[in-house]
Amino acid sequence: MTNKKDINAGIIIIGNEILSGRTKDTNTSTLATWLNSLGIKVEEVRVIPDKKITIIETVNLFRNKFKYVFTSGGIGPTHDDITSESISEAFNISYGAHKEAFSILEKYYNPGEFNEGRQKMAWMPVDANLILNPTSGAPGFYVENVFCLPGVPSILKAMLGGIQNKITGGEPILSHTINLRTVESEIAKSLTEVQNKNSEVEIGSYPFFRAGKLGVSLVLRGTDQNKIDICNSEILKFVNNKKIDIIN
């Protein structure tokens, strides 16, 4: 049995538009936030080009390395959408018109509108499981532990609900944030001491500028609320001693 603390995931963002800087990726944040809420830790994200050999190699590496793999992008109808074909090759499954997907799309469009371009959206590994798309008809799919989602953020988001009952989460990852009006170098030493005493809580320190003022967010993460509370008290103690303001 897998230890519930070890349930992890990897994310593969497929698309030249992210690598060229044209599009800011927001799917990583959407997927990671959702996975964390299910107690699944994202261990790695790769952004790779629309290149078949790279997609195949990355998918094959990730599906052996992580319990769950999510891909985003490249499942539309145009020539640069090669994810479905690449996943078929990665799993050595025929790539063709998926019966159920074909039938969903056929019903979705008006008679005469289900053209060749639209039919391509039904092409995928022929025995893949579908991920229904409540927004725009064309389904995503999954094969074993690899879930393939579209790149358009709003559509990807809408499809997550349909996956939730297909994956097994881990122990919920709890977090607590303390925002301080200080700079990291003022608290670095005390924070290291607290981290060393509380190894089961992961303390992240993130400087920020907000409304022209400097501050630091401390994020305490772990699976044991009690341990997070102890860690929190120890931090508040040195914060108080140093007369640092807490920002709400």
Added chain:
Amino acid sequence: MTNKKDINAGIIIIGNEILSGRTKDTNTSTLATWLNSLGIKVEEVRVIPDKKITIIETVNLFRNKFKYVFTSGGIGPTHDDITSESISEAFNISYGAHKEAFSILEKYYNPGEFNEGRQKMAWMPVDANLILNPTSGAPGFYVENVFCLPGVPSILKAMLGGIQNKITGGEPILSHTINLRTVESEIAKSLTEVQNKNSEVEIGSYPFFRAGKLGVSLVLRGTDQNKIDICNSEILKFVNNKKIDIIN
């Protein structure tokens, strides 16, 4: 001599806060846009945790695979900032107080304020080259082809100017965008034909929703303006035939 078309880069985003979904990464887009403007193609991005062995392995892989490597994050003064130490190990260079960095920081702070936490920001591979930081004192650094920048987006951005003369760009990557009031499946077939005839222009097709309406952006990218123009004309021809509106 390296072919000017082959000048590439890899980006390593270091930080648990991106993998937890807490923070949306914008440094990839900043770095990629800037590199593209210099004719440098970003081939891969990896987001990895604040974990020494992972940082070392990824840096060593990337520095052999790509002409330039950029890392973002983990060079601050707190316990979770382990990039500098990891880079030292990756290159097998002593990790210690960098003389020039120490002297910059010593001058930056008021007498008595240059505490242990602040001094840690001068710790890096001892013979690294500095990347000056016009915003907040603490410099970044580079060793051979690996450039280490901070995670805070505004500071990272401000430091790019200081790197420009340290890297050699390639042939500028030109791009042209056509926005259409259509859906991908309407143009997929014609677009494939144009792509097949114009192999030196990379055509990307990106669906979008804007102000409640569907559209598709076609992005033509390449190093030869003439070839982009030919490709553009061929696209406009079928767009016109299909009576599809162009959006400005």
